[in-house]
Amino acid sequence: MAEVKSKIKAINEMLKNKEITCTELTKKYLDEIDSTNKNLNAYVNVTEETALDGAKKVDDKIAKGEKISLLAGVPMTLKDNISTDGIETTCCSKILRGYKPIYNATVWNILREQNAVLLGKTNMDEFAMGSSCETSVFGGAKNPHNINHVAGGSSGGVASAVGGNIAVYGLGSDTGGSIRQPASFCGIVGLKPTYGSVSRFGLIAYASSFDQIGPITTTVEDTAIVYDAISKYDPMDSTSQGSKGNVCDNLRNDIKGLKIGIAREYLEGIRDDVKEAVLNACKVYESLGAEIVYFDLPGLKYALPVYYILACAEASSNLGRYDGIRYGYKTPSYKDVNDMVCKTRSEGFGSEVKRRIMLGTYVLSAGYYDAYYKKAQNLRGTIVKDFKNTFEKVDVILAPTVPMTAFEVGKAVSDPIETYLTDICTVPINIAGLPAVSVPCGFNSKGMPIGMQLIGNTFAESTILNVAWQYENATHSDVFKSAEMGVKL
Amino acid sequence: MKYEMVAGLETHVELSTNTKIFCSCTTEFGGAPNTHCCPICIGLPGTLPKLNKEVVRYAIRAGLATNCEISRVSKMDRKNYCYPDLPKAYQISQYDMPLCKNGYIELSNGRRIRLNRIHIEEDAGKLVHQKGDTYVDYNRGGVPLIEIVTEPDIRTPDEAKEYVEKLQLIMRYIGVSDCKMQEGSMRCDVNISVRPQGSDILGTRTEIKNMNSLTFMTRAMDYEFERQVDLIESGGKVIQETLRYDDATNTTSSMRGKEDANDYRYFRDPDLVTINVTDNEVEELEKTIPELPDEKLERYVDELGLPETDALLLVKYRKVAEYFETAIEGTANPKTTANFIIGQIFRTIDSEAEKEKFNIPVSAENLRELVKLLDDKKIKMNLAKSTLEKMLETGKSVKELISDNDMGGLDENTTRKLCEEAVNANPKAISDYKNGKEKAIKSVVGYVMKNSRGKADAVLAENIIKEIIAD
Numbered sequence: 040m041a042e043v044k045s046k047i048k049a050i051n052e053m054l055k056n057k058e059i060t061c062t063e064l065t066k067k068y069l070d071e072i073d074s075t076n077k078n079l080n081a082y083v084n085v086t087e088e089t090a091l092d093g094a095k096k097v098d099d100k101i102a103k104g105e106k107i108s109l110l111a112g113v114p115m116t117l118k119d120n121i122s123t124d125g126i127e128t129t130c131c132s133k134i135l136r137g138y139k140p141i142y143n144a145t146v147w148n149i150l151r152e153q154n155a156v157l158l159g160k161t162n163m164d165e166f167a168m169g170s171s172c173e174t175s176v177f178g179g180a181k182n183p184h185n186i187n188h189v190a191g192g193s194s195g196g197v198a199s200a201v202g203g204n205i206a207v208y209g210l211g212s213d214t215g216g217s218i219r220q221p222a223s224f225c226g227i228v229g230l231k232p233t234y235g236s237v238s239r240f241g242l243i244a245y246a247s248s249f250d251q252i253g254p255i256t257t258t259v260e261d262t263a264i265v266y267d268a269i270s271k272y273d274p275m276d277s278t279s280q281g282s283k284g285n286v287c288d289n290l291r292n293d294i295k296g297l298k299i300g301i302a303r304e305y306l307e308g309i310r311d312d313v314k315e316a317v318l319n320a321c322k323v324y325e326s327l328g329a330e331i332v333y334f335d336l337p338g339l340k341y342a343l344p345v346y347y348i349l350a351c352a353e354a355s356s357n358l359g360r361y362d363g364i365r366y367g368y369k370t371p372s373y374k375d376v377n378d379m380v381c382k383t384r385s386e387g388f389g390s391e392v393k394r395r396i397m398l399g400t401y402v403l404s405a406g407y408y409d410a411y412y413k414k415a416q417n418l419r420g421t422i423v424k425d426f427k428n429t430f431e432k433v434d435v436i437l438a439p440t441v442p443m444t445a446f447e448v449g450k451a452v453s454d455p456i457e458t459y460l461t462d463i464c465t466v467p468i469n470i471a472g473l474p475a476v477s478v479p480c481g482f483n484s485k486g487m488p489i490g491m492q493l494i495g496n497t498f499a500e501s502t503i504l505n506v507a508w509q510y511e512n513a514t515h516s517d518v519f520k521s522a523e524m525g526v527k528l
Numbered sequence: 529m530k531y532e533m534v535a536g537l538e539t540h541v542e543l544s545t546n547t548k549i550f551c552s553c554t555t556e557f558g559g560a561p562n563t564h565c566c567p568i569c570i571g572l573p574g575t576l577p578k579l580n581k582e583v584v585r586y587a588i589r590a591g592l593a594t595n596c597e598i599s600r601v602s603k604m605d606r607k608n609y610c611y612p613d614l615p616k617a618y619q620i621s622q623y624d625m626p627l628c629k630n631g632y633i634e635l636s637n638g639r640r641i642r643l644n645r646i647h648i649e650e651d652a653g654k655l656v657h658q659k660g661d662t663y664v665d666y667n668r669g670g671v672p673l674i675e676i677v678t679e680p681d682i683r684t685p686d687e688a689k690e691y692v693e694k695l696q697l698i699m700r701y702i703g704v705s706d707c708k709m710q711e712g713s714m715r716c717d718v719n720i721s722v723r724p725q726g727s728d729i730l731g732t733r734t735e736i737k738n739m740n741s742l743t744f745m746t747r748a749m750d751y752e753f754e755r756q757v758d759l760i761e762s763g764g765k766v767i768q769e770t771l772r773y774d775d776a777t778n779t780t781s782s783m784r785g786k787e788d789a790n791d792y793r794y795f796r797d798p799d800l801v802t803i804n805v806t807d808n809e810v811e812e813l814e815k816t817i818p819e820l821p822d823e824k825l826e827r828y829v830d831e832l833g834l835p836e837t838d839a840l841l842l843v844k845y846r847k848v849a850e851y852f853e854t855a856i857e858g859t860a861n862p863k864t865t866a867n868f869i870i871g872q873i874f875r876t877i878d879s880e881a882e883k884e885k886f887n888i889p890v891s892a893e894n895l896r897e898l899v900k901l902l903d904d905k906k907i908k909m910n911l912a913k914s915t916l917e918k919m920l921e922t923g924k925s926v927k928e929l930i931s932d933n934d935m936g937g938l939d940e941n942t943t944r945k946l947c948e949e950a951v952n953a954n955p956k957a958i959s960d961y962k963n964g965k966e967k968a969i970k971s972v973v974g975y976v977m978k979n980s981r982g983k984a985d986a987v988l989a990e991n992i993i994k995e996i997i998a999d
Contacts, residue, residue, distance in 0.1 A: 122574040142567045243573040248798035276576050277801050353798060356608050359617025360571050403793035
């Protein structure tokens, strides 16, 4: 079987061979966005001028015979919580409608310098709080495989755009699964890097000790290329460390003898079709020479409450600044400053955001701090240790990404707790700060994609992407189907 | 029933680092509103704080200079509350692991005021009220502060005043802050309670804020003490509350009631990493602490033999003390130099701010030269004084003003001749003197001093003149 072709490399060759100009390519994407976005609602802000300016720069460079980077001229998107200087960044919330940052997120600076072409900002759950993209003030993004189903959340817009072929890649953010879950729902690849390997400077914060920016692409190699570019130490982010080595160089390594672990707890409470797909993947790995090892991860049962207590606590603090005084939405009538702040926040925030702010405020308040926040912090430490111990026995953990496939539009908002449970497979990874990549591993009977995660030890992106690549190349036509829309390269 | 005052002070000191605590904006005072700001210190969405290491060093030095233990491990916490001058709706501060602990400052009455802690934090912006509207200026937001908290060891307003003055002096000496209450680079809040004398149980305390001078602070403490005593004696109970001091009426009034008391929901700031301080770093910083005011005072009095009042005046400004110490090197009697500084030199300085800079035309080395000539008896005090006057006016050196000719004393014969001339030239003064006006003789002596260009010995001249007149 021929190797799965990286779209980024394909475009790079096309541009260098002058098969197409960057401007022509970009126009193709913009045209497709024009016709497709009304169905997908992936983009909330199409930046045509920025895109064409960027494309022209690349064309000028090529015309002058200058060298271009691998990412130059590749049309991409950014989730709308990543700050873009002069370009509206709303977190899909009413409270930030009209807000234009006066600085760039570090990741955007990195990609701009490599002449990435920004097609626009994409849809997300409001302030990244949600698992279906439907808490967005712009309405949810749809799944390219079936627009009656959600794209997932919170990076639903990026996944929808990439899965719908109206962006080659995008950067999303993952706090409890927000890159991996939509990637899984849309049948594409999404990586949440090790906490600290990608700078958070410019990412509008939800939960500071969980948030990470990562790539969403249609192939593993594309994810590796983008990750290598953005995983740089940033002095502006005190929690940033950068990566521990180039991933692309290690993609094609042999995985014979590698130990792939399955946590028994991970197979509980998931739908049969998902379980079957994951077990089939085990068989593929065995045929590639890897060893499947079953083990227990008892700490997993605390993961969801630990996540919601800590993430909401941090969010309640991070979202305190939205008061209408300096930027964003401000209530039109009020009697004094306290009234103004109250009304602005009540009117500006959606109900899921308010729910999480209240929860977070509660667990931090005097009298409850010890019972909730402090206890959750301690349990976080336990979960971290559990994973560390596991990686003494296995090289990579294989798990489902989500217990189910993409749900129907409108189902999620009716039951928040039920929705929280969909995070059960992804959340433990954010608690432990580990890297995890979701790759497609099958379809259900209705043709909706199923995803699985390869989870690694801290800074082991090379390992998990290598293991992911090997699987992808052994199974691609069985597990990946390009949606019938968007740009065909 | 006699009551005793029990008070503790919380002092916020603005550090004079070049840049703010979490970004590289300037800490310079003033500037048009919102011009010393950046996305980080106005808390734009997505920004992250970055700890300025210089702030940690300044704070450690403040701790070393006040006998504190320096924590080898500490962290930053978020103090969450809502107010327009706080752009992130939380202040990054230190809650339960401060950088410095368990220090003290000794007062002149021998009592020690123990310091519970010194921690670092960011300042908020400033609200400006104009014509019924309120504006916010975030220039001050993010300026680094240290908060110095005492135990409730203070017993009188005078002790509080002395504590603050000593704190100011120490902070200025080590160069971490200019500590100016009027400019806001030093702010004091007082926690005060009362209890029957002899009791060791603490009463309910109130907190007084908004006192921007030491005078107001002491007045506020006196007023609040009386108010609490009166309240208790009439059967009432002191409520724990925050009061603001109104200097116009000399009263305290409630700022926030109990029900508005804030729950700050402190938790560790996840955007900042642990602050690790090594033994080596502490040692190196220890070396940068100069001789502190109290030690200097003791040395000036005990070793140099200066009267305490003089020593206090010299020690009050680090630059003056250093000037003095350079000027006395190799001279015989420090008191001579001290007199020159406290007398003539200080008289040419208008403000305390100038004394702090001590940028005078006469260098310490120059003063030293002059004093050495006195010591060697090459010139007399009068000439020294008039020369210093000229040096202060013109900035010229000793060598430029005093030639070899001017040096040396006058022998008795020459003095006698000058005295005879003086007597002849000042008949009215002589007759006044003979008629009982004692002071009249001074002008005759002055005549001799003038004509001898200060070289004559004034005492000898006066005696000779009296001799001549007696004849």
